[in-house]
Structure formats: structure tokens, C-alpha cells
Amino acid sequence: MLKKTDPAVIQSYLEDSSNLSGGFADGLFLPENEKEIIEITKECSSKAIPLTTSGGTTGTTGGCIPFGGWILGTEKLNKIIDINQKSKTAIVQPAVTLDALDIELKKLNLLYPPDPTEATAFIGGTAATNASGSRSFKFGATRNWIKRIKVIFSTGETQNIERGKLLASKQIHNNLSYKTPNIKTSAGYYYNDNSDLIDLFIGSEGTLGIITEIEVNLINRFHDTFDIIAFFKTEKDAVDFAEQIKTSDILTLEFFDHNSLGLLRPAYPQIPENSGAAVYFEAEALELDQLAQMLEKHNVKLEESWLGTNDKQKEELRKFRHAMPEHINEEFKKHNTIKYASDIAVPDDKFREMLNYYNSQLTSHNSQLFWVKFGHIGQNHLHVNLVPKTQNDIPIAKETILKFVKKAVSLGGTCSAEHGIGKIKHEYLQEMFGLKGISEMVKIKKHFDPSRILNQGNIFPRELLK
Amino acid sequence: MEIAVCIKQVPDTAEVRINPETNTLIREGVPSIVNPFDENAVEEALRLREKHGGKVTIITMGPPQAIEALKQTIAMGADEVYLISDRAFAGSDTWATSYTLACAIKKLVAYDLILCGKQAIDGDTAQVGPGIAEWLSIPQVTFAVKIEVDGKKAKVERLLEEVNEIVEVPLPAVITVVKQINEPRIPSLKGMLKAKKAEIKTLSAQDVDADQTITGLKGSPTRVVKIFAPPVKGGGEIIEGSTDEVVSSLTQKLRERKII
Numbered sequence: 001m002l003k004k005t006d007p008a009v010i011q012s013y014l015e016d017s018s019n020l021s022g023g024f025a026d027g028l029f030l031p032e033n034e035k036e037i038i039e040i041t042k043e044c045s046s047k048a049i050p051l052t053t054s055g056g057t058t059g060t061t062g063g064c065i066p067f068g069g070w071i072l073g074t075e076k077l078n079k080i081i082d083i084n085q086k087s088k089t090a091i092v093q094p095a096v097t098l099d100a101l102d103i104e105l106k107k108l109n110l111l112y113p114p115d116p117t118e119a120t121a122f123i124g125g126t127a128a129t130n131a132s133g134s135r136s137f138k139f140g141a142t143r144n145w146i147k148r149i150k151v152i153f154s155t156g157e158t159q160n161i162e163r164g165k166l167l168a169s170k171q172i173h174n175n176l177s178y179k180t181p182n183i184k185t186s187a188g189y190y191y192n193d194n195s196d197l198i199d200l201f202i203g204s205e206g207t208l209g210i211i212t213e214i215e216v217n218l219i220n221r222f223h224d225t226f227d228i229i230a231f232f233k234t235e236k237d238a239v240d241f242a243e244q245i246k247t248s249d250i251l252t253l254e255f256f257d258h259n260s261l262g263l264l265r266p267a268y269p270q271i272p273e274n275s276g277a278a279v280y281f282e283a284e285a286l287e288l289d290q291l292a293q294m295l296e297k298h299n300v301k302l303e304e305s306w307l308g309t310n311d312k313q314k315e316e317l318r319k320f321r322h323a324m325p326e327h328i329n330e331e332f333k334k335h336n337t338i339k340y341a342s343d344i345a346v347p348d349d350k351f352r353e354m355l356n357y358y359n360s361q362l363t364s365h366n367s368q369l370f371w372v373k374f375g376h377i378g379q380n381h382l383h384v385n386l387v388p389k390t391q392n393d394i395p396i397a398k399e400t401i402l403k404f405v406k407k408a409v410s411l412g413g414t415c416s417a418e419h420g421i422g423k424i425k426h427e428y429l430q431e432m433f434g435l436k437g438i439s440e441m442v443k444i445k446k447h448f449d450p451s452r453i454l455n456q457g458n459i460f461p462r463e464l465l466k
Numbered sequence: 467m468e469i470a471v472c473i474k475q476v477p478d479t480a481e482v483r484i485n486p487e488t489n490t491l492i493r494e495g496v497p498s499i500v501n502p503f504d505e506n507a508v509e510e511a512l513r514l515r516e517k518h519g520g521k522v523t524i525i526t527m528g529p530p531q532a533i534e535a536l537k538q539t540i541a542m543g544a545d546e547v548y549l550i551s552d553r554a555f556a557g558s559d560t561w562a563t564s565y566t567l568a569c570a571i572k573k574l575v576a577y578d579l580i581l582c583g584k585q586a587i588d589g590d591t592a593q594v595g596p597g598i599a600e601w602l603s604i605p606q607v608t609f610a611v612k613i614e615v616d617g618k619k620a621k622v623e624r625l626l627e628e629v630n631e632i633v634e635v636p637l638p639a640v641i642t643v644v645k646q647i648n649e650p651r652i653p654s655l656k657g658m659l660k661a662k663k664a665e666i667k668t669l670s671a672q673d674v675d676a677d678q679t680i681t682g683l684k685g686s687p688t689r690v691v692k693i694f695a696p697p698v699k700g701g702g703e704i705i706e707g708s709t710d711e712v713v714s715s716l717t718q719k720l721r722e723r724k725i726i
Contacts, residue, residue, distance in 0.1 A: 228655065270651070292659055302656035307541070310499060311478070313652050 001039070002030035002076075013054050013064070013071050017118075017329075019338045020062035020424060025052070025071045032076045034152060034212050040072060041210070042156040045451035051154070052455050053206040055125030056097065058118040060339075061422025063129065063205045063458050074124055077212065080104055088218040089147060094124020094211050111221040113139035117322060124211050130186045130203030132418040134252040134321065135282070137378035141184065141418065143202040150213035151201060154449045158212075166197040172447060178437035184345045184379040185414035187421060188429055188437070188459055189444050200444070205420055206455035208448040225251065227282045227308040227317040228291075230300045231261075231275040238277035239355065241298040242377045245281060253378030254280040254321055260372040263327050268320065272304040279377070280321050282314075324374050331370065331387045340388065340397040342404050345381035346413030357407050358384055361400055369393045369400075381417045405431050423457045438464070467520030467615065469511040470575040471544075472567050472598065473504035475528055475535035476588045500535045503583025505542075507643050509650040511581050512543050514615060521545045523575045527555060527566050533666045540661035541653035547664070548574055552671040557683030560589075564597025566681050570674040572602065579620070580640045584609055592642070599640035606640040607633055611647050 004010070005027040014023035026049075031037045044051045050069025057064050078095035085108055092101060099119040101112055115133035116126055125131070127149060132141040139145070148162040168191055169176070179192040189208075190199045201208055232238040235257060242253055256264075256278040265271050271278075283291075292302055308314040332339050346354045362371050368389040375383040384404065386397040405415045405428045415428035430438055442464045446452060456462040477496040500508070511522045524539045526532050527550040536547040550570045558566065571577060580599075585592035592608070599606035611630065612623035615637070624631045625644050635641075653661075671678055679685055705712050705719075720726045 230655075288655070288659055288662065292655055295655070302659070303654045305655040306652040307655045307658050308652060309658070310497070310538075312499070316652055 001036045002032070004028040004030065010071070013057065013066070013073065016057045016062060016064055017060045018062040018065075018422065018424060019332070020065055020422075023062075023065035023067055025066040025069060028071045028073055030073045030076055034150075034158065037072070037152050037210055037212060038156045038158070040070075041152060041154050041453075044070065044453050045154045045156070048451065049453060050456045051453045053128070053210050055094065055122035055128070056118070056120055058116075058121045059125065059129060059422065060419045061416075061424050063420060063422040063455065064125075065423065067423075067457055067462075069453070069456075072210065074122065074210075077124075081213070083108065083110070083218075085110070088220075089215055090218055091213060091215045092123050093213060094127075095122045096124075097122055098126070105218065106221070109221050110218045112145065112216055112218055114142045114145055116142075117325070123214055123216070127202050127211055127214055128204065128206045129420045130190070130418075132184065132186070132376075134254055134376065136184070136418075137253050137376065138251045141186070143190070143199055145217050146198065146202055146214060147217055148213075148215035149198060149201060149211050151209035152212055153209045154451045154453050159209075161198045161201060163196055163198045168195045168197045168200045169193060171197055171200075172444060174440070174443055174447075176440045176444075178433050178440055181347075181412055181414060183347055183412075183414060184376075184381055184417045186418050187414045187416040187425075187432055189441050191444075203420065205422065205458040207445055207458050208454065210454070222284060225282055225284050225314075226286075227280070227314045228305060229278055229280045229317055229320060230295055230305040231272045232277045232279065233274070233299050234276040237298045237300075238279050239352070239377070241295065241300070242279055244294060244298075245279075246378055248286055249284050250286070250378075251282040251284060252280070253376070255374060255377035255382060256280070256324065257373040259370070260324055260374045263331070263372060264320070264323055267323060267327070272301070280317065281378075324372075325383075328372055328374075328385045328387070332385075335387055335389055337388050337394070340386040340401055342382075342384040342401050343416045343419045344384075344404055344408040344413055345376075345379055345417035346408055346411045348380060350411040350413065351377075351380040354380070354408060354411060354413065355382070358382070358404065361403055365396050365400070367393045367396050369396055376417075379417070380413075402427070402431070421459045426459075426461055429459065467514065467518045467578050468576050469514060469520065469522050469579045469581060470571045470577045471504070471507050471511045471522060471524050471539075471581045472571075472594070473508065473524055473526045473535060473539065473583070474501045474586045474588075474594075475499070475526065475532040476501045476586055498531065498534065500538050501583050501586045501588075503585060503587070503643065503645055505583075505650040506645050506647050507581040507583050508539050508542055508544065509648045510613060510643055511579075512651070513648065514579070514613070515545075518615060520578075523548070525550060525567060525570050525574065527551070527558070527563060527570070530668070533668075536666055537661040537664060538653070540664050541657035542651055543654075543657055547666060549666055549668045550670075550674060551668050552681075554671045554676075554678050554682045557686060558681060559686035559688040560591050560593035560597055561687055562681050562685040564594045565601050565685070566671070566674070566676050567594065568598045568601035569676040570669065571598065573674045574669075578637050579615070580604075580638065582640065582642045584642045584644050595640055595642035602638075602640070604638050604640060605635050606642075607635050608642045610641045610643045613641060613643075613647070 052066035053072045054064040074095045077093040079093045081091040083090045115135045116131035126142045180190045308317045370387040373382045373384050388394045388397045415432045452465040475498050478499040524544045524547040582595035607622045609624045610622045611625040614621045
């Protein structure tokens, strides 16, 4: 089996998109098959060596970054085992990237709908974090598309977990009181009275077992879609429009606030002046005339709305959408600060209240904090990013996000709709589930990982594992 | 300022398949787009119109489905579009095509400037733009990366392999553009609604006063003898090992092949 202890090699496993620093590890395993993974887990369990599974390192919460012990790099397990055109399913190993699967599916006119922005993400990683993308407005998060996973536990045992076969509550035997809210969420172990065991593992951030095989559902590719970016005079116009278009047949629905457009304007000088907000959506089978009327009703100038109908134009518009996180990450880098960003979603009927709260808090403090609000308005899920420009702004940024989380929780929302908890959002998860909820999650962890070696520090602090 | 832009509808992919018997492109199942360089020409015409006023007229010669390509240019903001379509045009080479387009331009536009893409991505001949200039007996400037119009003349920067060349040309003239000249705009919703409703004027050989002995296969002095895909290059060889091993292995291989 391939083992590496060269610090230069290990270094590349100590970073993801979270800017979390300080990670370290004694060595790296690069297993090539399940047999080797079983050996590794048995060895680490018997010696109580922490083992952190690492995929494409595209996460945003430090989930793959080890703080001691060994790393298990899944990258050699990168085979597409089977694509079944008849049943519209695919079986892949965890290190197959979204891109690599899509290249094969394209040839067969099939599609795996989840579209987390980073196409180099490993499918194993997207399962471990229940990743979402802009199309999760229509298709839901990754968990909706996973039919079966094969898991190796820290004991070395292997289990095939198939959707529809086992309830999570039947496996755990403890009475758990916490419940995962019924909204877009990726915060802590997914659990409620009737939840499937497979859903407990999807989004468990590598803490319960190592996923070695994933069977996913596929659909036929669709061709006749079009993309629109519409610019609104005011944020209210944009939000009103988003609420109305939500009930139509659309695939994505994204929002950009005034500051977001300001940040993008140097790269996109064609953004109309005096735009208060913008909405990007991808639609199927929508009548353009009706749509135009709807937009005009919300004070949009049709000559200032961008429309993509062919692949090249749609790609241009998608680039505009993807430019947003890239530009804001550049801002964080420029001001030499870690990322202060919310990942909050709330129930449909609470979105406006949440939005008003964001605005009142963001304008109430007296600082040079720069902020943008953008993201998945279709699922009541905006990313509010706060860039501290001075040392004095840092505590304000931290405190503001914590306030957002508290407000969201009071509205029945989630502290993390898609990015997960990883090693940087423990405090928020505790706001959401309380100490009792967290201690129940620790029980789940200990049940499936009795030696407590897997991905320590993800979801809750490792001290709780003692 | 009256600007005519000639465009071509082409298959949207580099993986074009060829019918080995007829040596022609298999178009079924391949989506069609406006030739990318022609999109740059349309964009440049629209920008010149925004600056100097006037009108942009788009002309294409092709089968009826080329209407879709014309609609795309309406969505971008073109004022008028014409499809020149006639069975008599079938099998046209670049000689016959440039003649036919020249006839249409003469008939339809009081042109100050004619813009084309530098070439079409399917045929890659780069001959039709210059051909139009010859048929109309006006000057031509190819590979333009920058165009400044000043009254009755234009200053054009040409993108050449080693250097850029700036030339001045009296108008009217034909200018062909490279993709570096601009970034074609994304159509607006308003433009697309207009395009959807637009009725596209289709003109025949007779309508544009084309002499039918110079059009189509009959009027084409060139014949395509064979089209084939070039043989695929073999994969490279990766030499692994320590630096010393790699260097000695590489130099030995290069010597064997008499490269060094």
C-alpha cells in the first residue's frame, strides 16, 4: 500500500477553500482498493490513530484538514464502475469528479443533476457533505440523488446502505430528541423520526465511516433551457419578482444585491448603472412574452436584461454567477482575513423577515465593514459575506454572523444550508441544536465509530469524543 | 453610416463528421450557430453604429434554416436582416458565394462599410470577404483587431503573426475581423422578443440580380476532391526516474532519433 510521510506531499492535503490554517499530519495513506482501506482502519483503530479522509479538498469548512494522525487520500479510487442506461443509474468510486462523470454521461445523453459549483469536487466528498449547487432549487441537494452507498467503518466492517431499507432510528437504539428541520440544510447528522439510515451518512462529513462506492440516480439531459440575468431598480423589486417566478418551471434562482453588482462592475462594465439588485435564473419551457410582462411589472427594463439561449451565451452568464464567490474571496485575500460568511437558510414564509434583519444589522454598526448578499434566493438561502477592512471590524463581523445564526434559528432556519459545519462552525451548530442536541450527535458518532478516530473535529469539537 | 455584415451559419462543434462517400459535412444532430468570427463582425458593426449612428444590415446566403442565425443578430440589435436563398446557389464555392453576396449588398445596402469575420470555422478559407471586395471593386483590409472610422476613411489595426500593422483605407471598404477585436454582447430579452416576432425577408437569385451562370455549382471553378480528418498524433512518452536517469534516458533517445 502507498504510504507517504514527505512533508511536501502532505502539505497539499492541509488546505481547502476555508483558509483554515494550522493543519498537520504524520502521514498519508493512498489506498487503491477496499481491502487496503479495511487494513488501514483496523490498524488506526487498534493504535487510536486519528484518520482524516480527504477527497478533492474543495470544501469550505476545513472538513478534510487533519489536526494530527494520518490522512486517508481517496484519490486512487477514481473509477466509474458502471453506467446503466436502462435503469438510469451509475455506480462510482468516491474519487470520481463531477466533471469526469459528466463527460461520460454526456455521451449517453444522461445527467447527474447535482451541480456543486466546483466541478473538480469528488463525488465521495459531495456525498459526505451533502453538497448543493444552484440547480438544487429544482433538484434538491446531493442526498436526493444517492441510491446506495458502501461504507467501511473504523472497525473494518463493510456495509451496503441502500435507500428505503433501514430507518436511522432503528439503528441507533437511543431515543434522540433533536430533529433536522425540513428545509435546505447541511448542519449536523440528518435525523428525524422517519429518516433513512443512508441520509444519516450523507452529510456526516466523514465522521461515521469511509464511503467507498456510491450509486446515483440519473435523468435525461435537457437541451431547451435558457438563462436570464435581470437587473432591478431596488432590492424589493428583485425579491418580489423572485417570489413570483419561484412557482414557475425554473431550475435555478439566484440573487445579487447592490454591493455584489458593485463588486462585479469592474469586470462587467455592462452592468446597468443604478441597479439595486439582480436575479439570475435558468428556465425550461417558459413563454418569453409572459416572462417579459412579469419582469416589466417589477420595473425591469427588458433591453437591460441579458438572455442566453445557446451554450456559449449560457456559459457566459454562468461565469457571471460564478464570478461572485471568486470576487468576494479575492476581497478576503486582499484584506488578509479569513472568510466571514453566513450560509443560512430559513423557511419560505420567514425569508423576508430574515432579509430585513440582515439589512438592519448590516447598516446599524459604525464601521468600514464591507458586505455583500448573494446566492440561492429560491431556497431562502443567501450568503452574507462580511469583509473586515480594519482590525476593529473583525469582532463586529464575528458578532454579526452569530446574530444572524441566532435569528435564523429562532425562525426555524439552519446555520448551514450547504457548506456543512466542518471545523469552523461548531458554535453555530450549538446555537441550532443546543448542548443536548450536540451530545446526541456525539452518541451517534460513538455508535458507528467506536474507536472515534474518523475525521475528528468535524461537526463538533474533538474534546467531546473523550 | 450604412454597414453591411455578412454572416454564415455553421455547425457548433469541432467534432464535425464527414460523409466519406460525398465528402460533405454531416449536419444532422449538430446544432448550428452564427460563425463566431461573424459574431465579432456583427458586434463591431453595432458598436460603430452606437458611435456614429446609421444602420446595420445583416446578410447571409444559405438554406432556409439560416433564418435562426439571422434572428440571433436581431436579438443582438441588428436593424435589418436578409436571407439570400435559392436552389441555384447549391454547391457554391468561394468565388460563387462572394459573387452572390456582392450582388445582394449592391442591391440592398447603400454601404459605407462591409464587415465580415476573418473566416468561417467550417471551411476555413478566409476567401469570401476578400472576394466580395473584388466583385465590388473596393478596397479590403483583413484580420482587423481595431477599427476607427473618421468620415470617409477608416484606420484599421491588423493582427498579423509577428507584428500589428496599422493601415488607413478609404471607405467604402470590406474589413474582415479577428475574434480579439471585441466580446460579442449577450442578447437582451427585448432583442430576443423582437427576433422571435421578426419575419425574415428571403430573396432569390433573381431578386438580387445575380447572373445564374456565375452562381452555384455551375458557377464554381473549384471542386472539393476529398475531405478527410488528419491522422491522430501518437501519445507522448513520459520518462520517469531520478533527474540523472531521466536526463540520460532522454539524451539517449534524442541521439537514437538523430535529433542531437
